[in-house]
Structures are given as structure tokens and as C-alpha cells.
Amino acid sequence: MTSGRPPALTLGAVAAVSLIVLAVLMAPWIAPYAEQDFTGGVWEPISAAHWLGTDNLGRDLFARLVYGGRNTIGVAIVTTAVAVFLGGALGLTAANAGGWIDNVMSRCIDVLLSVPVLISALMVLSVLGSSVPVLMGTIGVLEAARVYVVARSVARNVAVQDFVAVARLRGEGPIWVVFREILPNVLPPLMAETGLRFCFILLFIASLGFLGLGIQPPAADWGSMVRENAQAIYFARYAPLYPAAAIAMLTLGINLSVDWLLGHSNGR
Amino acid sequence: MAADVLCIRNLRVESTTGAVLVDDIDLTLARGEVLGLIGESGAGKSTVGLAALTFGRPGCRIVAGQVLIHGKDALTLSARARRQLRGVRVAYIAQSAAAAFNPAMTLLDQICEGPIRHGLLSRHEARARAIETFRVLELPDPEHFGERYPHQVSGGQLQRAMTAMALSCRPDVLVLDEPTTALDVTTQIEVLAHLKELIALQGTAALYISHDLALVAQIADRIMVLRHGKAVESGPARQLLEAPRTDYARALVAERSVASVQSRLPPDTGLEPLLVVDNISVRFGRHEAVRAARFAVGRGETVAVVGESGSGKTTLAMAICGKVGLHGGRVRFQGADLAPGYPGRSREELRRIQLIFQLPEMALNPRQTVARIVARPVEFYFGLRGAAARDRALELLEAVGLDGSLAQRLPGQLSGGQRQRVCIARALAARPDLIICDEVTAALDPLVAEEILKLLQRLQQQLALSFLFITHDLVTVRRIAHRVIVMLRGEIVASGESGEVFASNHPYVERLVAATPEPRMGWLGEVLHERSLIQSPHP
Numbered sequence: 188m189t190s191g192r193p194p195a196l197t198l199g200a201v202a203a204v205s206l207i208v209l210a211v212l213m214a215p216w217i218a219p220y221a222e223q224d225f226t227g228g229v230w231e232p233i234s235a236a237h238w239l240g241t242d243n244l245g246r247d248l249f250a251r252l253v254y255g256g257r258n259t260i261g262v263a264i265v266t267t268a269v270a271v272f273l274g275g276a277l278g279l280t281a282a283n284a285g286g287w288i289d290n291v292m293s294r295c296i297d298v299l300l301s302v303p304v305l306i307s308a309l310m311v312l313s314v315l316g317s318s319v320p321v322l323m324g325t326i327g328v329l330e331a332a333r334v335y336v337v338a339r340s341v342a343r344n345v346a347v348q349d350f351v352a353v354a355r356l357r358g359e360g361p362i363w364v365v366f367r368e369i370l371p372n373v374l375p376p377l378m379a380e381t382g383l384r385f386c387f388i389l390l391f392i393a394s395l396g397f398l399g400l401g402i403q404p405p406a407a408d409w410g411s412m413v414r415e416n417a418q419a420i421y422f423a424r425y426a427p428l429y430p431a432a433a434i435a436m437l438t439l440g441i442n443l444s445v446d447w448l449l450g451h452s453n454g455r
Numbered sequence: 456m457a458a459d460v461l462c463i464r465n466l467r468v469e470s471t472t473g474a475v476l477v478d479d480i481d482l483t484l485a486r487g488e489v490l491g492l493i494g495e496s497g498a499g500k501s502t503v504g505l506a507a508l509t510f511g512r513p514g515c516r517i518v519a520g521q522v523l524i525h526g527k528d529a530l531t532l533s534a535r536a537r538r539q540l541r542g543v544r545v546a547y548i549a550q551s552a553a554a555a556f557n558p559a560m561t562l563l564d565q566i567c568e569g570p571i572r573h574g575l576l577s578r579h580e581a582r583a584r585a586i587e588t589f590r591v592l593e594l595p596d597p598e599h600f601g602e603r604y605p606h607q608v609s610g611g612q613l614q615r616a617m618t619a620m621a622l623s624c625r626p627d628v629l630v631l632d633e634p635t636t637a638l639d640v641t642t643q644i645e646v647l648a649h650l651k652e653l654i655a656l657q658g659t660a661a662l663y664i665s666h667d668l669a670l671v672a673q674i675a676d677r678i679m680v681l682r683h684g685k686a687v688e689s690g691p692a693r694q695l696l697e698a699p700r701t702d703y704a705r706a707l708v709a710e711r712s713v714a715s716v717q718s719r720l721p722p723d724t725g726l727e728p729l730l731v732v733d734n735i736s737v738r739f740g741r742h743e744a745v746r747a748a749r750f751a752v753g754r755g756e757t758v759a760v761v762g763e764s765g766s767g768k769t770t771l772a773m774a775i776c777g778k779v780g781l782h783g784g785r786v787r788f789q790g791a792d793l794a795p796g797y798p799g800r801s802r803e804e805l806r807r808i809q810l811i812f813q814l815p816e817m818a819l820n821p822r823q824t825v826a827r828i829v830a831r832p833v834e835f836y837f838g839l840r841g842a843a844a845r846d847r848a849l850e851l852l853e854a855v856g857l858d859g860s861l862a863q864r865l866p867g868q869l870s871g872g873q874r875q876r877v878c879i880a881r882a883l884a885a886r887p888d889l890i891i892c893d894e895v896t897a898a899l900d901p902l903v904a905e906e907i908l909k910l911l912q913r914l915q916q917q918l919a920l921s922f923l924f925i926t927h928d929l930v931t932v933r934r935i936a937h938r939v940i941v942m943l944r945g946e947i948v949a950s951g952e953s954g955e956v957f958a959s960n961h962p963y964v965e966r967l968v969a970a971t972p973e974p975r976m977g978w979l980g981e982v983l984h985e986r987s988l989i990q991s992p993h994p
Contacts, residue, residue: 348817349812349818350819350820352778353810353812356776356777356797356810357806357831357832357835358805358835359835372820372821
């Protein structure tokens with residue numbers, strides 16, 4: 188499928204993403220302290236005991252960073268799965284059905300899209316309270332609307348092709364048509380969309396964390412870590428920059444990797 | 456020779472992966488001369504044409520040879536100098552005019568852009584010249600034609616507008632890459648006539664690329680036949696048509712000759728016809744695409760539906776399949792009424808009517824192997840599973856002349872002709888009584904199309920199949936159809952036995968017949984002469 192070596196930038200991106208994922212998976216083994224242990228003073232500088240210093244309550248920043256990554260990335264993965272399955276299934280259904288079903292579904296999605304995500308999310312989360320399942324469900328549904336748009340439009344292009352007409356005229360049911368004829372042909376763009384959607388969801392969870400509506404303390408989370416430690420900047424400490432850098436690196440890394448994959452899967 | 460405007464010597468173009476696309480091509484063009492380049496797709500025609508513009512398509516490199524324009528090697532020029540060359544000294548007319556125009560600019564602005572940008576003419580002069588060209592090309596209302604946007608004119612008009620654009624700088628060499636292939640037969644000859652006139656008028660040398668020998672013969676002084684990137688034969692057009700020296704050229708000429716057709720009698724049809732189309736109408740909104748169509752297809756019979764694009768042929772086929780709803784009338788199959796929409800038909804009814812499409816690459820799922828594609832109807836209709844279905848699929852592939860080793864390939868790994876054979880095998884897998892063929896050979900090279908037609912004929916004899924054959928190619932019709940239905944703007948204007956219809960003097964049928972290029976010298980002139988005598992009003 189792919190030919191030639193990926194460029195250095197892509198290799199770097201893949202390396203960065205793998206490093207983060209590995210660190211996060213191995214958190215209990217590489218973190219020198221537990222997630223919520225108070226192990227030193229407030230905002231201590233970098234030392235042998237605290238590789239990235241300590242946070243606003245004297246917890247080890249490096250430990251918080253790897254455990255926080257676990258929480259943030261874990262929630263983002265589940266949310267992405269919700270968004271892609273929900274949005275993908277609805278999008279394919281609409282594209283396959285066409286006609287008024289497609290119209291009704293698409294207009295409903297348009298309504299959902301017309302409200303800024305952050306506002307809808309803040310609304311739901313302040314009413315229902317911010318627990319992890321609510322967080323996943325809310326963001327999952329909101330982002331599913333965006334996946335729907337992509338899935339529907341690519342599937343629509345496939346659904347009007349002659350081979351789909353052949354299957355329909357043969358008498359095949361909608362399940363066969365969607366899963367055997369359409370789905371395999373929309374999978375590559377849908378995979379790319381999944382990668383990008385993951386980035387947006389990660390950023391979104393981090394922003395909610397920053398606003399205090401994401402994953403709740405004392406559990407670590409990159410977004411809330413930025414907020415908790417924001418004041419450290421005044422004391423010439425780098426504490427908020429580490430989680431911010433982690434978010435940036437992961438998003439950028441995934442974006443670059445997906446871009447490359449996308450560019451190379453088109454050639455079939 | 457110093458008089459040669461364009462001279463290509465020992466041209467060799469390779470793809471970046473090292474495959475040789477064209478090799479050892481030599482050609483010369485004098486002022487006012489037209490050289491026809493013909494061959495199948497993939498023969499390297501366009502590659503040679505673009506090389507004349509010193510342009511290699513992405514993924515191609517000109518690795519050896521010279522392109523001399525007025526005796527100077529254009530390949531050694533700087534990128535900037537080559538840009539100056541293109542459009543001014545050498546111009547290009549592509550197959551799809553629609554893709555060559557910017558939809559957001561008026562035609563006149565785009566046509567005048569070249570000469571103004573290259574500093575050849577003032578805006579006023581460029582305008583005047585464009586309007587003059589419109590007049591020669593017989594475009595409607597030449598004074599104001601250029602104020603329209605590309606989507607506001609017809610395909611034939613747009614192709615002519617593109618000719619005007621290419622000629623706006625009075626180039627020395629014109630490269631025409633299948634300029635009429637996307638057009639209707641009747642529009643095609645008009646565009647061809649205008650091209651010929653303009654080339655003669657401006658004394659431009661032209662390279663005319665086409666897969667249609669009959670067409671090239673009308674405009675070219677000399678013809679070069681390409682195959683697999685090599686020149687097979689070249690010579691004066693008359694000699695190539697009347698006394699081709701190589702087998703390949705001989706096959707090309709024979710394929711297009713109407714004379715080689717043997718008339719065939721329809722088989723005895725004593726029983727009730729297989730398919731009866733009774734007075735059906737199809738509407739899209741207020742537009743009536745098919746109006747009161749009425750005909751029958753007997754067992755083992757081939758009925759051709761002919762007409763220009765937009766005449767409702769395909770809609771008629773879709774109505775029979777149940778893919779579009781009926782506004783009125785009914786479709787009877789084997790003596791029973793069929794539900795108007797396919798979801799209302801039984802599996803058995805669906806099985807008996809199969810469809811083959813124009814573009815096999817669109818009709819095959821690119822993610823399924825050939826074996827999978829052909830085995831599915833076998834499983835679906837006859838309940839065969841696993842090895843039994845696979846064996847049956849291989850049998851079917853063999854029946855359509857495909858090697859079993861292709862079974863595990865994806866459609867993207869096959870040639871156009873092979874793909875169409877897979878489509879035929881898939882249709883046969885259902886053991887149908889009627890196969891509807893929608894322009895099945897239109898997208899194929901002439902010789903490949905010929906083989907597909909032979910295959911269909913052979914299958915008809917073996918399996919007593921009926922065909923409803925939709926096409927705009929009258930050569931095909933004469934070859935295989937027992938009966939013909941001629942459609943014009945949604946209505947059947949003539950029908951009957953093949954020979955009778957073509958011999959009848961229905962004005963539209965005559966027009967269609969007359970517009971089919973014949974591979975002999977002077978055909979275009981005769982047709983145009985006749986037309987001007989008849990002064991026929993618009994159909």
C-alpha cells in the first residue's frame with residue numbers, strides 16, 4: 188500500500204507519539220511516585236528526586252504527567268470510539284437510505300452542529316455534573332455529529348456507484364449493501380477522520396479540564412494540570428508548560444502521522 | 456528539413472519507476488499539415504502529444520530525444536522559455552473542455568488571457584480576434600457568446616470555445632488530444648469540420664490524437680499508428696486506410712468498416728416475447744425522460760436502443776430494471792407484470808434480468824476480489840457455498856475468456872477489457888434470461904470492444920440469452936442487433952428490423968447514420984456537402 192520511506196518529520200511524529208503512548212502505558216513502572224502523593228514543597232525546581240519538579244500542592248510533576256496522560260488519553264480513546272461508531276453508523280445509514288430519511292437525519296445533525304461544541308458541552312456538564320461517563324457520552328455525541336458529516340459524504344459518493352446498484356438490483360438487503368459494498372470503500376477516509384477526531388477530542392477534554400469541568404481532581408489530567416499550575420509562571424517555574432507541551436506534542440504527532448497515512452492510502 | 460515546424464527525434468519517455476512509455480518516436484510536421492496519432496489507450500499517444508509541448512505528465516520523464524520547434528531543441532530551454540513556448544508557439548486542446556475552463560470566469564476573458572499575458576495583443580485586439588474565431592466556428596451570437604460562463608454553453612460549444620482559446624495566440628503547432636471523444640456523433644462532426652477549417656485557415660501544423668481511425672482519417676494528411684509506445688506504421692492517410700502494411704493497422708481499419716458487417720436474421724420467435732414494454736413513461740419532476748415507450752424483446756434476440764446522449768436510452772433501461780419509477784405503463788416479463796420498483800420484485804424476477812454497465816471500473820467493488828465478485832450471485836441465488844461457489848466462479852471466468860489466475864486479483868489490477876469480462880461473468884452467474892447492456896463497449900478501445908462484442912454474441916448462441924443493447928455506436932448496432940429502436944428526446948421515433956430501420960428514410964435516423972464516421976477519405980466532406988444541400992432544420 189505504501190511505498191517509499193516516510194519523511195523525517197513523519198518519523199519524528201511517529202516516534203513522539205509512540206514515546207508518549209509507551210510512557211503512559213508504563214506509568215506505574217516509570218513514575219517515581221504515586222499520582223496523588225504529596226512528596227515535596229510547592230513548585231520545587233527540577234532535581235534528582237523530582238525530575239520535573241513539583242506542582243502547586245507539592246506532588247511530583249513527572250508522576251502527575253504520566254498518570255494524567257493515562258486519564259486524558261484513555262478518556263479520549265473511549266470518547267473517539269463512541270463518536271466514530273455512532274457517527275459512522277448514522278452516516279452510513281443516511282447515505283444508504285437516501286431520500287427523506289437522509290434529509291431528516293442530516294437536518295437534525297445540522298441543528299447539533301449549529302451550536303458551538305464548547306457551549307453545548309458546558310451546558311450538559313453543568314446540569315449533569317462532570318463524571319467520566321457523562322464526559323465521554325457528551326463529547327462522544329457532539330463529536331459524532333462531525334464524524335457523521337464525513338461518513339455520510341464519503342459513503343454518499345460510494346452509494347451512487349454502479350456496483351452498489353448491482354448489489355441492490357441483485358436483491359441484497361441493506362445490511363449487506365452497507366457492510367460489504369459501502370463500508371470497505373469508506374474505511375480509509377474514516378480511519379483518517381478517526382485520527383483527527385481523536386486530536387480534537389483530546390484538545391477538547393484538555394480545555395474542559397482547564398475550565399474545571401473535565402476529569403475531576405485529585406485525578407491528574409493534562410488540562411487541569413495546566414490550570415492548577417498556571418500561577419507558577421509568575422515564579423519563573425515551568426510547571427504548566429510540561430502538560431501543555433505534552434498535549435501539543437501528541438496532537439501534532441498524530442496529525443502528522445495521519446496526514447502521511449492518508450496521502451499514501453489514496454493510491455490504493 | 457528547415458520547413459518543418461515541429462520535429463521529434465528518437466523520443467523516449469519513461470515513468471519514474473523505469474517503465475518505458477514511448478520509445479524511439481520520430482515525427483515531423485510541416486506548416487499546415489495534420490498528423491493523426493492513433494492507437495489504443497496506453498499506447499502512448501498523449502505522452503507523445505504532451506512531449507511536443509515539452510511537458511511530461513507527473514511521474515513521467517523525457518529521457519532521450521529531441522523536440523525541435525523551428526529547428527531549435529525545445530527540451531534544452533529553461534523552464535521560463537518553455538512556458539513562453541507553450542500556448543504561444545504550441546497549443547493544446549484536451550478531451551474534456553469542461554475541465555480546461557475556469558468556471559468562475561467568462562469564456563472571453565479566458566480566451567483573451569493568453570495573448571494579453573504574453574503581450575502579443577492588446578485587450579481590444581484579442582477581443583476582436585476571439586469574436587472572429589467564434590464566427591468561423593459558427594458559435595451562436597459571436598458578438599456576445601464570450602460573455603457567457605462555461606456552464607451556460609453546451610458541451611460541443613465549449614469544445615469549440617476551447618479551440619478558440621488554443622488558437623488565440625496563433626500557435627505554430629496545435630496538439631489535439633481526443634478533442635471530440637466526449638461529444639455526440641452529430642456534434643462531433645460539426646466540431647471536426649470547424650477544426651479542419653481553422654487549421655487550414657491559419658496554416659497551423661496539428662497533431663491530432665484519437666483512438667478512432669475513421670475520425671482521424673477525415674482530418675489528417677498523414678497517420679501514425681502507435682502500439683505499446685512504439686510506432687507500428689506511419690504513412691499518408693489514404694495509404695494507411697486503403698493499403699495498411701501491418702496486421703495491427705489492418706485490424707484497426709477492418710474493425711471500423713461498416714462493410715465487414717454480415718447481416719443476421721433474428722432467430723425464430725414463435726412464443727410470446729420475453730420482455731414486453733407496454734407504453735411506459737418516466738418523469739423526473741416535470742421533465743418527461745421517456746414518453747410512451749412500447750416494444751418487445753424476444754427470446755434469444757438482441758434489440759438495440761440507439762440515440763444521442765440525453766435521448767432517454769439509459770432511463771428506459773433503468774425503468775425496466777426497476778431502478779427508476781414509472782409514471783405510466785407497465786413492464787411484462789415472461790408473461791407476468793413486474794413491479795415498477797426493484798424492491799417490489801422477487802429474487803427470482805431480479806435474477807432473470809441482469810445489467811452490465813458502461814464503466815466496468817465503477818461497476819466492480821474495488822475492495823472485492825474477482826472471485827468474490829463473481830461468486831456472490833452464485834451464493835445469493837443458488838445457495839452454493841464455499842468450494843462449490845468458487846468452482847462455479849472459476850467456470851464462469853473461463854466462459855468469458857479470463858484466466859483462473861486472475862481470480863484473486865482486485866479490479867484495479869485488471870485492464871478495462873478484463874474488467875468488463877468480469878462484469879459479464881457476474882451477470883452470467885445469475886443465469887439470466889435477459890441482459891441489459893448499457894453502452895458496454897463505449898469506454899473500451901476499439902479492438903477490445905470488438906472482442907467483448909464477439910464474446911457476447913458467442914454467449915447468446917450458447918445460452919439463448921436475450922440482450923437489450925443500449926448504445927450510440929451504429930457500427931456496433933449493425934454488427935449485433937436483430938432489431939433496433941431509435942430514440943429521440945424520450946420518444947421512440949423508429950423501430951424495426953436492423954436493416955429496415957437503417958434503410959428507412961426517417962430524417963433523424965438518416966442524420967444519425969450519416970454522422971457515424973466511415974474509415975475512408977473524403978467522408979467528412981461528403982457529409983457536410985449533403986447537409987448543406989438538405990439544409991435540414993434542427994431535429
